[in-house]
Amino acid sequence: MWLKAYIAEISEIYGISSAEVQNVIIETAEQFYTHLLRHPVVCEMTKDGITIRKYSFNAFAVSEDTVTLQSHDFKSLSASLKDRFETIMLYRKHKYLSGYIGKAIRCTFLKYDDGAFCFTEDGGAGKIHAVCSDRNIPPKERNRYSSGQNLWFIASGLIQINDQILFRLSRTAxxxxxxxxxxxxxxxxxxxxxxxxxxxxxxxxxxxxxxxxxxxxxxxxxxxxxx
The missing domain is CATH 3.30.300.20 (K homology (KH) domain)
Known part of the structure; x- marks a missing residue:
């Protein structure tokens, strides 16, 4: 029951289907426990949780040990899963936003910060933050924008800052x-x-x-x- 609730929660947060979530959990768990236990493992989902089969080899035989992860055992794996799901989300977001490169997008000016003009795009791409350097702003417009002002830009590229993907803008193209x-x-x-x-x-x-x-x-x- 706890695993079903976890899958539903992740699916809603990251916009990934339940089947994809399950595949990522199995793949990540196998990598995680193979490294942790120093032995090959095979994972599968059951109604009780995640079953791990660890295989050991020697000159004469192959042994198999089985353990089922419960919710309290899942904490050590959850950090790796969080990183994996966020990587998937960033990849998909980058791929989606790449479709706007070279197109005109309407942005709202937010502030001038650390040498860059900061905006947010509220069109078809949703609310996405964006930046534009001085050299990509016409000289007579620099430091002239007011908060909330709407302007058209070319989305010239994408830039990743920490866990955010931002549009790189140009008013001079x-x-x-x-x-x-x-x-x-x-x-x-x-x-x-x-x-x-x-x-x-x-x-x-x-x-x-x-x-x-x-x-x-x-x-x-x-x-x-x-x-």
């Missing part, structure tokens, strides 16, 4: 111009940009003035369209 026009319904290619001053974009067809004004207003710079 030429691709930000392309992505903002795409969000407005037009396809353009930025061919030159002076961040905070002007951008030159190439378009194959007419772009409504409203879209140009919208992108120019977001970037605080002139948009020059070439056909």
């Amino acid at each position: 030429m691709t930000l111009v392309d992505e903002l026009f795409k969000l407005n319904g037009s396809n353009v290619k930025c061919i030159k940009r002076i961040p905070g001053a002007k951008s030159y974009v190439h378009a194959k067809k007419h772009i409504p003035k409203k879209q140009i004004v919208s992108v120019a207003g977001e970037l605080n710079e002139r948009i020059i369209v070439e056909f």
Whole structure:
């Protein structure tokens, strides 16, 4: 009963199916106890807990010892399991967030801390923290943001700090111009940009003035369209 409750709890915390949780427990337990007991072990789940079979070899025979872990025996294994589940969660989060790299995301400014602008992204990726260095902010915008201000950025990469995965942002990338026009319904290619001053974009067809004004207003710079 205790093991079933543990599996359900882990499944809810980390968003992993019960079957995956069981597989991780068995795999981690076998590695943990093989190292601890200095003998090969095979683990399986039973209604009473986790059964461990330890195998010993000598020149004449193979012996097998069996023990069933109860809830009070599980504490020594739980730290290893916690590390494993957190590693799985970080890997999946990294893989999921990688899909946003190169795309425009709307972020909320939080604070300026230790040489970096700190934001949170509240769109399709959920509430994810993000950072942007001075060099990726247009000069005239540096130290001008106010708490709660919303701005568009390019997600240029991911960075891991301790157990968190953060977006690395840019307001100076030429691709930000392309992505903002795409969000407005037009396809353009930025061919030159002076961040905070002007951008030159190439378009194959007419772009409504409203879209140009919208992108120019977001970037605080002139948009020059070439056909």
